[in-house]
Amino acid sequence: MESLYKKRVLIIGATGGIGRETAKLVKSSNADVFITGRNSEKLNAVATDLGLPANRVFQLDITDSSAVESVAAKIHAEVETLDIVINSAGIGIIKPLEQLTYEDFDLTVSTNLKGTFNILKSFLPPMKTAKEGLIINMPGVLGKTPMAGAGAYSASKYGVNGLVKSVREELKRTNIRITNIYMGGVDSPFWDNIDIKVRKEKFIQEKEAARAVWFLCQQPKSGVVSEMVIQPFNHQAI
Numbered sequence: 001m002e003s004l005y006k007k008r009v010l011i012i013g014a015t016g017g018i019g020r021e022t023a024k025l026v027k028s029s030n031a032d033v034f035i036t037g038r039n040s041e042k043l044n045a046v047a048t049d050l051g052l053p054a055n056r057v058f059q060l061d062i063t064d065s066s067a068v069e070s071v072a073a074k075i076h077a078e079v080e081t082l083d084i085v086i087n088s089a090g091i092g093i094i095k096p097l098e099q100l101t102y103e104d105f106d107l108t109v110s111t112n113l114k115g116t117f118n119i120l121k122s123f124l125p126p127m128k129t130a131k132e133g134l135i136i137n138m139p140g141v142l143g144k145t146p147m148a149g150a151g152a153y154s155a156s157k158y159g160v161n162g163l164v165k166s167v168r169e170e171l172k173r174t175n176i177r178i179t180n181i182y183m184g185g186v187d188s189p190f191w192d193n194i195d196i197k198v199r200k201e202k203f204i205q206e207k208e209a210a211r212a213v214w215f216l217c218q219q220p221k222s223g224v225v226s227e228m229v230i231q232p233f234n235h236q237a238i
């Protein structure tokens, strides 16, 4: 395993279920942790819990490319490049087509897909200069397989898949590693506003999902874990 001691690790979406638990584990490994969240109240709570100073904590809406650039500039002024960027930000609007609004579709794509694009645009260049780094994205199982009601969500996550895999082709002469993690249902606030019947008691726990991400962060640099799949027993879709 690769030690995370003093590794510079950014967790985007550290106010969410998976992001928060991942940030805790990465911090417990004595990494130099940077976090972002959209909701400043939740962000401050996570920062206090982790004992992070202000220059490691950034309020950020990833749909705003200038805001992503600005946060990246502040972080890169502190550290030349990041060793690991974990993109755990995203939203889930799960409704059948007739209920999906144009706004739902735009918001889903601009958060999940354009947000990922904004992150790559801002955080990849210093990694390219350093010729190394690790970026972890979470397309999820619905980034690989369809589900009724997931038209907008799956479109955005299939898009993440295509985007990230194409960019990976551009990085083959570097030691930059890109990992996609395909999780099935994780019992997190992600599901709070989703009106479909799910069996949360069968879901993956936030802490278990975070442990998978933490494990990926510690993989030796000699190889690339390009994909990881982790699903609830009762819903193994891929």
Ligand SMILES: NC(=O)c1ccc[n+]([C@@H]2O[C@H](COP(=O)([O-])OP(=O)(O)OC[C@H]3O[C@@H](n4cnc5c(N)ncnc54)[C@H](OP(=O)(O)O)[C@@H]3O)[C@@H](O)[C@H]2O)c1
Residues within 6 Å of the ligand: 012, 013, 014, 015, 016, 017, 018, 019, 037, 038, 039, 040, 042, 043, 060, 061, 062, 063, 087, 088, 089, 090, 091, 092, 111, 138, 139, 140, 141, 182, 183, 184, 185, 186, 187, 188, 189, 190, 191
């Ligand atoms: N939970 C699942 O079943 C599951 C399964 C597969 C994949 N995933 C993916 O895993 C990732 C994390 O999910 P989760 O379960 O931890 O969800 P969550 O608890 O709802 O957390 C979502 C995170 O995304 C952030 N976020 C949402 N919109 C944002 C925006 N415009 N700009 C910046 N941050 C934004 C939220 O920030 P605030 O809270 O500060 O608003 C929060 O930190 C997502 O990409 C999700 O699609 C989840």
